[in-house]
Amino acid sequence: MQLSEQETIRRENLQKLRDLGIDPYPAEKFEITAYSREIKEEFSEEGEAPNFQQVSLAGRLMSTRVMGKASFAELQDSAGRIQIYVARDEICPGEDKELYNTVFKKLLDIGDFIGVKGFVFRTRMGEITVHVKELTVLSKSLRPLPIVKRDEEGNVYDAFTDPEQRYRQRYVDLVVNPHVRDIFLKRSRLISAMRRFFDGRGWLEVETPILQPIHGGAAARPFRTHHNTLDMPLYLRIANELYLKRLIVGGFEGVYEIGKMFRNEGMDRTHNPEFTSMEIYVAYKDYNWMMEMVEQCLEYVALEVTGTTQVEYEGKVIDYAGPYRRLTMFEAIEQYTGVDISGMDEAALRDACRKLHVEVDPTMGKGKLIDEIFGEKVEDHLIQPTYIIDYPIEMTPLAKKHRSREGLVERFELFVNGKEIANAYSELNDPIDQRQRFEDQLRLAERGDEEAMALDEDFLRSLEYGMPPTSGLGIGIDRLAMLLTNQHSIQEVLFFPQMRPKASLHERQQDKEQISE
């Protein structure tokens, strides 16, 4: 491998450290007693003895300003950055000035991990700073980091911004771009807040199979794989709905799972082949109850993640405090198109689509036509959290028939900023009805619908044993994370979004494999 000049120098510095008897990768632990942020927030010169008189902290060296026998540098730990002051005669009190003159000034590079011990003070310029008395090399960095600089006004220079490099080398992105770190901290808080909310109500977090012999519970193309010992095909799950309902059959009152789903479909700003979903099922409830639960949950989560229920997204303020507006599918279409389609048959719907300039094709049935009108004319208007309820039965094979409205099911979707983020039903628990719905799907599959749902005989058997009335909900965690962090691409809320391998990298890996064989 061809090393750049800077990489060569760092490897030479590594060897020189070893020649001086300094281990660049020491094994022993380093005791940390303080973090950059707490020092900056809590340091006080009040009283006789200021606090933080003896601190020990560790992190990456991110910049140095050497002025002869004294230097300032910045240390970045897990909480942020703090300035350190390194004076020659402080870290080298004796005759031997090598630790400062050679190790600190020459052999340390930006990106190296070091540990420092000393006391906190405030410089003439007013900067809270750690005055270093002891300095330890903790780990040498062999590649130059992109250096991002900020001036007094907060202007950023030479930011590491190329999306391709940021996603392929997320570790670098995280080191040099603090706002990226914040997004992922918020994502983590989102998931833990949601978990806390459910756990607080006594519902059980569970895990169900990711490798499934039948990919059920949603309409999507799956990833296919093969188990060698069983010599059988397996699919990566596109949903976990049917397994969670089996657990309701088994007697749990509330179960939820937060985990990855896999769909072998297109990728864009809002789709990654693997994504995180939260699904929850609660017995003896219906979709009306679920709408109230979602309002409470999202209000709580928004507060925990952002500190407010009014969260800015793309210049708009989205208010997650409930209750949310509720419109039936038919009401929503009437409101935004002026056309009442509630009594229409397929031919009349087709006519309505023509008048509304909604493109359709002959294979579309009644449910699909309604969905097209909705997608074209309504969705974009649903900025504030809005429930759309009562969907046509044709498109929803796992939801219970509406208690009073013919041809509809008890389903809602929650829209925020024109995008669906949650989907819920009063779950279908009539095993005979469920079998018929699966059979309808089979007929769609025979007509060439690649995404029609497969019939799951074991799931039907479980329903035949009896499932209590149950309401179920799915939330797209990545899309919710985008909304709560004001990000416009799913790649910005995934640590490692899927990327096409670079040819050069791929070849290099093949080379390595050949070498190791």
Add this chain to the structure above:
RNA sequence: GAGCCCGUAGCUCAGUCGGCUAGAGCACUUGACUUUUAAUCAAGGGGUCCUGGGUUCGAGCCCCAGCGGGCUCACCA
């Protein structure tokens, strides 16, 4: 899948109409400097111009093909 745009030093970017040895800032190297903060000052080194063809006396620039990325649209929950 279609259209548009992009790919030059470790990072961010210039590069004119195709014309000298491909530039800048930061980073790096050497030297000066004991409270600096985008530290400063002086000197210096660093390039597979994404890859492969082609046109041309001459290509970072023009043409063709490919690879990778971004945006928009389509498809898809």
